[in-house]
Amino acid sequence: MKKPALKKLLTGLVAGLGLAATLSVQAADQMKVGFVYVGPIGDHGWSYQHDQGRLAVEKHFGDKVKTTYVENVPEGADAERVIRNLAKTGHKLIFTTSFGFMNPTLKVAKQFPRVTFEHATGYKQAKNVGTYISNTYEGRYVAGFVAAKVTKSNKIGYIASFPIPEVIRDINAVQMALNKYNPEAELKIIWVNSWFDPGKEADAANAMIDQGVDVILQHTDSPAAMQAANRRGVYAVGQASDMQHFGPKAHVMSVVNEWAPFYINRVQQVMDGTWKSEDHWGGMAEGEIVIPEFTNVPADVAEEAQSLIDAISAGKLHPFAGPIKNQKGELKVAEGEILEHGEMAGMNWFIEGVSSEIPK
Structure with a gap:
């Protein structure tokens, strides 16, 4: 070489x-x-x-x-x-x-x-x-407000996964908003015992709609409930991600985890x-809970909902500010106090106004 x-x-x-x-x-x-x-x-x-x-x-x-x-x-x-x-x-x-x-x-x-x-x-x-x-409960509170304002039947549906603290906490946040903005509204809960089962989620949504529910929220992970709501002409709230494109006629808002x-x-x-x-x-203050936009709701409802987001983000409004009573009428949070994170982390009770029982 x-x-x-x-x-x-x-x-x-x-x-x-x-x-x-x-x-x-x-x-x-x-x-x-x-x-x-x-x-x-x-x-x-x-x-x-x-x-x-x-x-x-x-x-x-x-x-x-x-x-x-x-x-x-x-x-x-x-x-x-x-x-x-x-x-x-x-x-x-x-x-x-x-x-x-x-x-x-x-x-x-x-x-x-x-x-x-x-x-x-x-x-x-x-x-x-x-x-x-x-702090998904922050977004759920806003969703409860929107549901309270757009429902015509006063029947709100909630598709729940498992009876664990985070799910119970978010159901309570919705009820807190209903108690304040539309006490006549009734929250109907169906437990599907799954995080992701599109068939069960769709069945739950359809069963609720058959019972007169006209706004559906969920603590499950597929867009099946949003799609069912879109087919049947009722409103729905997206879970975890922006589900607007799965139900353009049904979607009112999504509670997005960032x-x-x-x-x-x-x-x-x-x-x-x-x-x-x-x-x-x-939560909202940290940019970890986001509501991208409101759709299919009156402008004044969207405007007031945005004011709730601004107040929560600024620390001026807390969804679990007292007074709060449980289903038995027992005072759990006194007026002027806020439910602490430690109590929220282990929440195993429903607030006053929720008619369902927590499954054992």
Whole structure:
């Protein structure tokens, strides 16, 4: 081989080795972040919106972060296995995004003390486990106001998933608004015992409409209820993401979870070594609960609803300001006081005005 050719070959090899070394360093420097979802990312609701937050993390940090997600994870033993696999494969921060993932997250966290965990909607923390939740009750209160104003039958429907504190809390927020703005309105609740089951959700919506309900809210994750409302000529409120395009004639508003600000902040804290376990509640003031727009409602109703959003965002209005009584008429929150987060996190009682019982 001629010397110039040999020199060129050696130069290329050195450059190639240098590039490989650089890529190896970059890979080693990448922080792996895992996400565990209870439903499919195509649910167009809860899991979809968490995945939008994950994508925002990738966009914000670029090559500094590599994300992984696992969807359709049942709450229970399967969740523990999935969470453990993420911890074993080098993920330094893991977000588990459903209430039923709480105990599996804590169990795995104890086994992997150098991994940081964040659990959504739970109430148990550990040294390496934080909790986070969005103040969906703020959006539900506004939805209750809109429902109170647009209903003609005075029958409001609520499709509920499971009788856990976050669902009970949001039902109560709707009832708080109904009590204030339309005491004649009745809240009908159907429990479907699922986060994502379009068939059950559609059946629940149709059953409510058959009973005279003309505004449907939901704490489930598919757009099936919105679609049913659109077909049958009644109003509906979107859950977790903006569901307007699924029911353009039915949609009045959507209560949207914006997870990106929280996820980006927590990833940065782990990178900086400043993360610490805490119980995070984020709402309208933090940009984590958003109502994109009001549709199919009178202008004066939309204007007043926006004034409620502004007041909640400014801290001038709290949906759970006393006096508040439970179904038995017992005073739970005195006038001039506000229900504390600790009480909201474990809420297991309905407020005065809710006619349904909490399933056992």
